[in-house]
Amino acid sequence: MLDLVAKRRELLGPNVSTFYDDPVHIVRGEGVWLWDADGRKYLDCYNNVPHVGHCNPRVVEAICAQAKTLNTHTRYLHEGIINYVERLTATFADPLNTAIMTCTGSEANDIALRMAEAMTGKRGIIATDATYHGNTTLVSQLSRSIQPAFGFGLEDYFRHVEAPDSYRINDPDGQRFATKVQEAVDDLEAKGIGFATLIVCPLFLNEGFPMQAEGWLKPAADVVRKAGGLLICDEVQSGFGRCGSHFWAHQKQGVTPDIVVMGKPMGNGHPVAGLVTSDEIISRFRNAFRYFNTFGGNPVSCAAAMAVLEEIEAQQLQANAARIGKLAHERLSELAANYDVIGDVRQAGMVFGCEYVLDRDTKEPAVEYADRIINAMRHEGIILSKLGRHKNTLKIRPPMPFSEANLDQLVTTLDKVMSETPVRT
Ligand code: PMP
Numbered sequence: 001m002l003d004l005v006a007k008r009r010e011l012l013g014p015n016v017s018t019f020y021d022d023p024v025h026i027v028r029g030e031g032v033w034l035w036d037a038d039g040r041k042y043l044d045c046y047n048n049v050p051h052v053g054h055c056n057p058r059v060v061e062a063i064c065a066q067a068k069t070l071n072t073h074t075r076y077l078h079e080g081i082i083n084y085v086e087r088l089t090a091t092f093a094d095p096l097n098t099a100i101m102t103c104t105g106s107e108a109n110d111i112a113l114r115m116a117e118a119m120t121g122k123r124g125i126i127a128t129d130a131t132y133h134g135n136t137t138l139v140s141q142l143s144r145s146i147q148p149a150f151g152f153g154l155e156d157y158f159r160h161v162e163a164p165d166s167y168r169i170n171d172p173d174g175q176r177f178a179t180k181v182q183e184a185v186d187d188l189e190a191k192g193i194g195f196a197t198l199i200v201c202p203l204f205l206n207e208g209f210p211m212q213a214e215g216w217l218k219p220a221a222d223v224v225r226k227a228g229g230l231l232i233c234d235e236v237q238s239g240f241g242r243c244g245s246h247f248w249a250h251q252k253q254g255v256t257p258d259i260v261v262m263g264k265p266m267g268n269g270h271p272v273a274g275l276v277t278s279d280e281i282i283s284r285f286r287n288a289f290r291y292f293n294t295f296g297g298n299p300v301s302c303a304a305a306m307a308v309l310e311e312i313e314a315q316q317l318q319a320n321a322a323r324i325g326k327l328a329h330e331r332l333s334e335l336a337a338n339y340d341v342i343g344d345v346r347q348a349g350m351v352f353g354c355e356y357v358l359d360r361d362t363k364e365p366a367v368e369y370a371d372r373i374i375n376a377m378r379h380e381g382i383i384l385s386k387l388g389r390h391k392n393t394l395k396i397r398p399p400m401p402f403s404e405a406n407l408d409q410l411v412t413t414l415d416k417v418m419s420e421t422p423v424r425t
Contacts, residue, residue, distance in 0.1 A: 038085025
């Protein structure tokens with residue numbers, strides 16, 4: 001184990017990031033469970049990529065069967081990509097009927113931003129000031145959760161508006177957010193850059209998943225449309241039923257974006273990502289750029305992605321997300337009644353957590369406490385993490401088959417760990 005830590009540093013760079021003070025060496029997964037090299041079992045409350053469960057048999061079999069038959073790129077005729085895109089786009093409203101498939105969410109976001117320029121002839125991009133959307137040169141400039149030190153001189157094209165925060169900012173109907181977007185649009189226009197697009201995760205998951213009423217994003221979407229820009233919804237984390245009430249989180253937000261970007265859960269761990277948009281936008285993009293992606297949309301990726309859609313439906317995982325999310329909110333709220341350090345409890349389907357504060361009046365973030373809880377939970381066999389602007393909110397985002405019994409184990413263990421962990425050291 002120590003040898004692996006040292007080898008990682010030696011071969012992947014001395015500052016490679018690794019979870020936990022005492023890193024976990026995971027060797028096997030099944031459903032919501034992970035096992036380490038010593039045979040210890042962990043409940044996975046963190047990983048949203050194995051959406052339909054680690055090593056899901058339907059997905060594994062689909063990958064193996066297609067890998068045994070053919071894997072090539074998308075410039076030959078093949079049913080795989082057609083059948084998949086047909087089934088995928090059936091989950092969207094018109095005019096979101098066409099798709100481009102990629103290997104990562106970053107690539108798909110990069111294409112989406114270029115589509116916005118191709119459609120508007122302008123370059124101004126607005127995102128929130130506590131977000132993350134990926135790692136191409138262009139897309140990395142969007143991120144404020146990990147602020148880039150360099151940017152190829154692209155900084156002038158970006159505006160970062162205040163991220164929503166239902167615990168600290170009063171904006172019940174999204175009007176305040178819409179006003180901030182309008183100010184950024186005006187500034188981009190005044191500086192001669194022009195406004196091309198607003199890109200947001202409709203659940204604002206990296207920002208800390210604020211609780212929002214249905215339709216909260218509508219006022220901001222209206223600002224975008226009136227200004228002649230495109231609305232991009234980055235559903236890399238929020239899509240495929242995770243929010244419980246809808247298959248796509250933008251549907252919960254009451255908006256039809258111009259482009260929806262997806263990734264992470266799409267292939268259950270196989271590298272599949274992409275975007276869905278209108279044929280007008282896709283045509284303009286293809287005319288503007290000679291776009292081809294060697295691996296994107298290959299038959300094995302499409303087989304994996306199709307099996308994910310089938311499994312979500314067969315196991316009714318969206319309904320499970322809605323039920324467990326609601327229960328999780330109840331159980332964590334019960335915990336909050338006993339621990340002042342819990343300032344807020346939030347859920348958006350199969351994403352839930354509590355925000356730790358040192359003082360409920362000042363709402364001072366209990367960042368170091370959150371770290372100690374996460375590390376202690378790891379030693380109790382529970383895998384989770386933290387997120388949000390202050391990095392003091394538990395990030396609980398398990399595979400979608402997460403059950404009521406799993407939730408009980410999580411909350412019971414969290415109760416025990418919190419009772420044993422002093423708020424201040
Ligand atoms: N968008 C969002 C909202 C994300 O959370 C991430 C990854 N955490 C990405 C895009 C980037 O996806 P990828 O790592 O597949 O490039």
